Amino acid sequence: MNKRVAEVLAAPQIGEKLEIGGWVRTRRDAGGFSFLELGDGSCLANLQVIAEQTLANYRDEVKKLSTGCSVLVRGILQESPARGQSVELRAETIEVLGWADPESYPLQKKHHSFEFLREICHLRPRTNALGAVARVRSRLSYGVHSFFQERGFIQVHTPIITTSDCEGAGEMFQVSTPSPASGAGESGGDSGEFFGRPAGLTVSGQLQAEVYAQALGNVYTFGPTFRAENSNTSRHLAEFWMVEPEMAFCDLAGNRQVAEALLKYLLRLVLTECAADLALFDRFIAKGLVAKLEAVVEQEFAHITYTEAVQQLRQSGQSFVYPVQWGIDLQSEHERYLTETIHRRPLIVTDYPAAIKPFYMRLSDDGLTVAAMDILVPGIGEIIGGSQREERSEVLLARMEQAGVDPLAYDWYLDLRRYGTVPHSGFGLGFERLVQFVTGMANIREVIPFPRTPGFAPC
RNA sequence: UCCCCGGUAGCUCAGCUGGUAGAGCAGGUGACUGUUAAUCACCCUGUCGGCGGUUCGAAUCCGUCCCGGGGAGCCA
Numbered sequence: 001m002n003k004r005v006a007e008v009l010a011a012p013q014i015g016e017k018l019e020i021g022g023w024v025r026t027r028r029d030a031g032g033f034s035f036l037e038l039g040d041g042s043c044l045a046n047l048q049v050i051a052e053q054t055l056a057n058y059r060d061e062v063k064k065l066s067t068g069c070s071v072l073v074r075g076i077l078q079e080s081p082a083r084g085q086s087v088e089l090r091a092e093t094i095e096v097l098g099w100a101d102p103e104s105y106p107l108q109k110k111h112h113s114f115e116f117l118r119e120i121c122h123l124r125p126r127t128n129a130l131g132a133v134a135r136v137r138s139r140l141s142y143g144v145h146s147f148f149q150e151r152g153f154i155q156v157h158t159p160i161i162t163t164s165d166c167e168g169a170g171e172m173f174q175v176s177t178p179s180p181a182s183g184a185g186e187s188g189g190d191s192g193e194f195f196g197r198p199a200g201l202t203v204s205g206q207l208q209a210e211v212y213a214q215a216l217g218n219v220y221t222f223g224p225t226f227r228a229e230n231s232n233t234s235r236h237l238a239e240f241w242m243v244e245p246e247m248a249f250c251d252l253a254g255n256r257q258v259a260e261a262l263l264k265y266l267l268r269l270v271l272t273e274c275a276a277d278l279a280l281f282d283r284f285i286a287k288g289l290v291a292k293l294e295a296v297v298e299q300e301f302a303h304i305t306y307t308e309a310v311q312q313l314r315q316s317g318q319s320f321v322y323p324v325q326w327g328i329d330l331q332s333e334h335e336r337y338l339t340e341t342i343h344r345r346p347l348i349v350t351d352y353p354a355a356i357k358p359f360y361m362r363l364s365d366d367g368l369t370v371a372a373m374d375i376l377v378p379g380i381g382e383i384i385g386g387s388q389r390e391e392r393s394e395v396l397l398a399r400m401e402q403a404g405v406d407p408l409a410y411d412w413y414l415d416l417r418r419y420g421t422v423p424h425s426g427f428g429l430g431f432e433r434l435v436q437f438v439t440g441m442a443n444i445r446e447v448i449p450f451p452r453t454p455g456f457a458p459c
Numbered sequence: 460u461c462c463c464c465g466g467u468a469g470c471u472c473a474g475c476u477g478g479u480a481g482a483g484c485a486g487g488u489g490a491c492u493g494u495u496a497a498u499c500a501c502c503c504u505g506u507c508g509g510c511g512g513u514u515c516g517a518a519u520c521c522g523u524c525c526c527g528g529g530g531a532g533c534c535a
Contacts, residue, residue: 028494035494048495066486082493108470108485110496115527116470170534204535229533230460242535321531332531385535430535443528444535454460455526 006042008077012087016077020047020089021097023126024069026109027062034062038073038089041131044276048080048088049073061096067109068100068126114446121450122459129285132277133447136270137435141222143269144243144431147262148220153245156212158205158221163197164413166207167358167405171228172200173238201226205244206426207360207413210389213246213424214416220245222431230454234443235380235433239452243434246426252362252371252388255425256348259375259384260301262429263346267297270438278439286440292378293438295345302343305351306369309334312342329356332381339376346383347376359399360413361387362423373427380437386427393417 002019022040029035036049051062065071075091106120107127117124124130148155161175177194191197205221212219225242245258270278271293282289304312313324313334318341322331330338330349339347351369354361361370371388390396396417400407407414435447445451450459 026495028492028497030492030494033493037495046495050493080493082495084495102486104469106469110470110484112470118527225535227534231533232460233531233533234529236534240535380535382535428535433535 004042005038005040005045005047008047008089009043009045009087012077014077014079014087017074018077018089019072019074021070021072022047024065024067024071026067027065029063034058034065036062036065036071036073036091036094038071039131041125041134043135044128044132044280048085049075049094050088050090051094052091055091055094057094057096062094065096066100066102066105068102068105068107069096070098070100071096114441114443118445118451125449128280130446132274132280133435133439133441134449136274136277136439137447139270139274140266140435140438141431143266144220144222144262147265148218148245151218153218153220154212154216156205156209156216156219156221158202158208158223158244160202160224161195161199162202162208163195163199164207164410165200166202166204167360167403169203169227169358172203173226173228175199175201203227204242204428206246206428209244209246209426210413210416210424213248213426214420214422217249218245218247232454234445235436237432237444237448237451237453240444240448241431243429243431244426246424248422248424250388250425251423252350252373252425255386255388255427256303256350256373259373259386259427259429260346260348263375263384263434264297266434267293267438271297281440285442289440299345301346301348301375303348303350304338306330306349306353307351309338309349313337316342327353327355335374335376335381336378339381340378344378346378349374349376354399357387359396359403359405360389362390363395363399371425375427377433377437379440380433382430383433383437384427384429386425388423388425391417391421391423393421 002021005020005022008018020038020040022038025037025039025046027034027036032053034051036051037046038049039046051058055062072095073089073091074093075089077087078090080086080088107123112127117127117130125134165172179192179194202225204225205223209219209221221244223241224239226239228238229236247254247258278290307326309330310324310326316337318337320333322333324334350373351364352372354363354368354370357370357372361372363370373386374382375384377383390399393414396414397407400410432444432447436444439447441447445453
């Protein structure tokens with residue numbers, strides 16, 4: 001029966017007859033036979049195949065195999081007499097499924113820059129590093145669901161096309177298609193828009209998640225999110241995935257606890273279940289990565305208020321490009337200094353000035369701050385942003401007016417406060433930033449299979 | 460979008476103050492070998508990012524556009 005390399009290497013059975021399909025990583029010839037390194041993507045490690053010259057197609061085909069060729073190997077698993085691997089597959093037949101002309105196949109048996117691999121994003125998952133990223137990403141994705149499902153959260157598929165802008169979250173991509181009704185002539189008030197009004201791709205599922213939280217209690221969304229910002233950085237994408245829990249009867253402290261528990265759960269999961277892939281990142285991408293992740297799991301996250309952050313920055317004696325004073329938005333240099341130099345661990349900053357935060361965040365009794373939180377992580381910066389939501393309709397209305405937001409456009413959102421309102425909280429976790437943090441990959445474009453950035457969406 | 464740096468062989472890069480191009484790896488051929496970034500010998504490879512300009516002459520200088528990297532803004 002067809003087995004994956006990961007299964008074979010995890011529990012090798014000497015003498016077992018196997019059929020393995022995979023891609024040739026490299027071929028080395030010895031006297032009278034050849035070694036094939038066979039990888040199938042199920043794990044980082046390859047299976048060594050012994051191809052004797054007695055194979056019917058040895059001279060015509062096996063000797064011509066090169067990096068990237070796909071083959072189906074049938075043979076017997078045996079102990080390996082040489083060092084470097086404990087078992088190997090002695091081939092009885094090798095069927096070549098697809099050639100990969102070495103003159104033109106872009107992937108070589110050598111290191112490639114990530115910038116180059118990005119230009120061939122249809123081939124890059126065949127490399128060790130990008131394959132490992134894909135496996136870790138998949139495990140993290142599954143972990144997000146298991147974390148919430150184990151705790152009784154209901155997953156809500158919030159809409160991708162939306163007519164509500166989540167203020168403060170960035171520019172929306174426009175979804176523009178002529179109305180099917182236009183031209184029919186009957187509907188006099190036809191705007192010509194497919195949805196009867198301007199629509200866009202969601203910049204956050206938060207507002208709709210709030211709807212379900214105020215019906216089902218604890219919910220989460222995990223889906224694609226779009227920002228039409230002209231951002232050219234190593235930590236921004238035009239299309240990315242975001243995890244957004246929303247919890248009824250939950251204040252900011254509860255919000256913080258869930259966020260910290262989620263991050264630790266996911267790190268612990270990957271440390272135990274993706275050890276080989278993490279070891280690769282630790283060796284070649286970010287030295288000390290595993291120790292850093294282990295430390296994060298073991299330590300309490302630091303927690304300070306914005307006001308304390310401002311004090312700490314001012315007392316640090318450090319000179320910043322942007323001077324620190326109460327009321328400013330913390331700049332990257334400030335966030336990095338706080339989490340990387342002062343606290344040296346993940347840092348939760350709460351209670352930001354109301355003036356620099358969106359209208360839906362809950363106004364505190366001081367009237368100056370809102371119940372907001374950002375989780376900052378060394379190397380990445382902001383990985384989570386969240387808040388307790390404003391549940392008092394008259395306060396919410398006032399804040400909307402201050403922010404210049406038309407209450408009529410958010411009438412449904414205000415209804416949630418008019419009828420059976422409850423305190424509730426939630427946050428957004430940038431999934432790619434999580435994958436970046438876990439893998440140590442420097443550029444966010446390497447942790448999503450098909451990155452979308454301004455001017456770049458090749459397939 | 461702004462600031463700085465870069466774009467030379469399939470890949471990674473060298474090429475000083477202008478005289479029209481090179482190394483390693485990859486690839487090809489052969490030898491050798493229970494090999495594992497295999498080794499050794501020989502061979503091949505270029506619109507020097509695009510366009511325009513200066514000059515007798517541009518990979519090299521100037522302008523502009525495109526793309527990439529680092530930083531910043533926006534944020535997740």
